[in-house]
Amino acid sequence: MSLPTPGKPVRGSKSGNHLMALFDLLGRSWSMGIIWRLQEGSCTFRVLQERCESISPTTLNRRLKELTQSFLIERTVDGYALTNKGKEIFLLLKPLESWAKDWAKNFDTNE
Amino acid sequence: MSLPTPGKPVRGSKSGNHLMALFDLLGRSWSMGIIWRLQEGSCTFRVLQERCESISPTTLNRRLKELTQSFLIERTVDGYALTNKGKEIFLLLKPLESWAKDWAKNFDTNE
DNA sequence: TTTATTTGCTACATAATTGGTAGCAAAGCT
DNA sequence: AGCTTTGCTACCAATTATGTAGCAAATAAA
Numbered sequence: 186m187s188l189p190t191p192g193k194p195v196r197g198s199k200s201g202n203h204l205m206a207l208f209d210l211l212g213r214s215w216s217m218g219i220i221w222r223l224q225e226g227s228c229t230f231r232v233l234q235e236r237c238e239s240i241s242p243t244t245l246n247r248r249l250k251e252l253t254q255s256f257l258i259e260r261t262v263d264g265y266a267l268t269n270k271g272k273e274i275f276l277l278l279k280p281l282e283s284w285a286k287d288w289a290k291n292f293d294t295n296e
Numbered sequence: 297m298s299l300p301t302p303g304k305p306v307r308g309s310k311s312g313n314h315l316m317a318l319f320d321l322l323g324r325s326w327s328m329g330i331i332w333r334l335q336e337g338s339c340t341f342r343v344l345q346e347r348c349e350s351i352s353p354t355t356l357n358r359r360l361k362e363l364t365q366s367f368l369i370e371r372t373v374d375g376y377a378l379t380n381k382g383k384e385i386f387l388l389l390k391p392l393e394s395w396a397k398d399w400a401k402n403f404d405t406n407e
Numbered sequence: 408t409t410t411a412t413t414t415g416c417t418a419c420a421t422a423a424t425t426g427g428t429a430g431c432a433a434a435g436c437t
Numbered sequence: 438a439g440c441t442t443t444g445c446t447a448c449c450a451a452t453t454a455t456g457t458a459g460c461a462a463a464t465a466a467a
Binding site: 307340342353 | 442443444445446447454
């Protein structure tokens with residue numbers, strides 16, 4: 186899968202609309218989950234894999250590469266870590282947590 | 297693809313963590329793009345398809361069903377529309393727009 | 408300094424998702 | 438009645454994701 190880069194055609198926009206490039210990046214399996222889990226603290230590949238509960242190493246590796254190339258993640262002495270940009274995105278995603286909690290009430294747990 | 301429902305195991309959480317269910321839902325191709333485009337106003341299937349520039353009817357239909365079942369979208373006399381929950385999500389996604397604009401500066405347009 | 412362990416992946420095969428094109432049935436004009 | 442538009446579905450090809458195994462390099466232990 187090619188990296189969705191602002192300025193280049195992406196899923197959602199032939200003109201490379203910035204926001205659509207971001208949606209393409211974040212809208213890949215596990216992207217947001219990885220950012221969320223990394224916020225808990227920098228960690229190694231294997232630890233991150235455990236935090237994500239059920240991600241395959243193949244997918245984790247792909248996402249890590251993409252997110253790194255997109256300046257959201259970097260490697261430090263502590264392993265993988267969110268960059269400042271990554272932390273910013275996390276802050277933007279954060280409100281989704283409480284919203285999701287409320288949203289969940291709509292679902293009948295017996296279905 | 298089954299609907300990622302809070303409380304049931306989803307991509308990202310065997311326990312059905314609400315947030316992970318939301319990430320699973322939004323993290324499917326076009327989910328966020330559709331919400332974004334629908335915010336411009338209620339519209340018909342074909343118009344929505346045009347707004348999305350390059351979505352296939354297959355995928356559009358699939359996403360519409362999922363988002364409808366997830367209470368984010370509904371059908372009105374004007375066609376497809378965001379529900380109140382859908383509008384709420386849109387407001388949470390909105391800040392990503394300006395962030396993406398800034399983020400785009402990191403990418404060398406000549407690459 | 409051998410001998411484990413742990414870590415960060417890659418290989419490979421299979422399954423699941425997405426995309427693209429064609430086209431059809433129903434509804435709405437004319 | 439015929440023509441158009443709309444909202445899809447069928448079908449197949451292409452792309453992504455999953456799962457398991459395992460290997461090379463780095464680190465720790467003996």
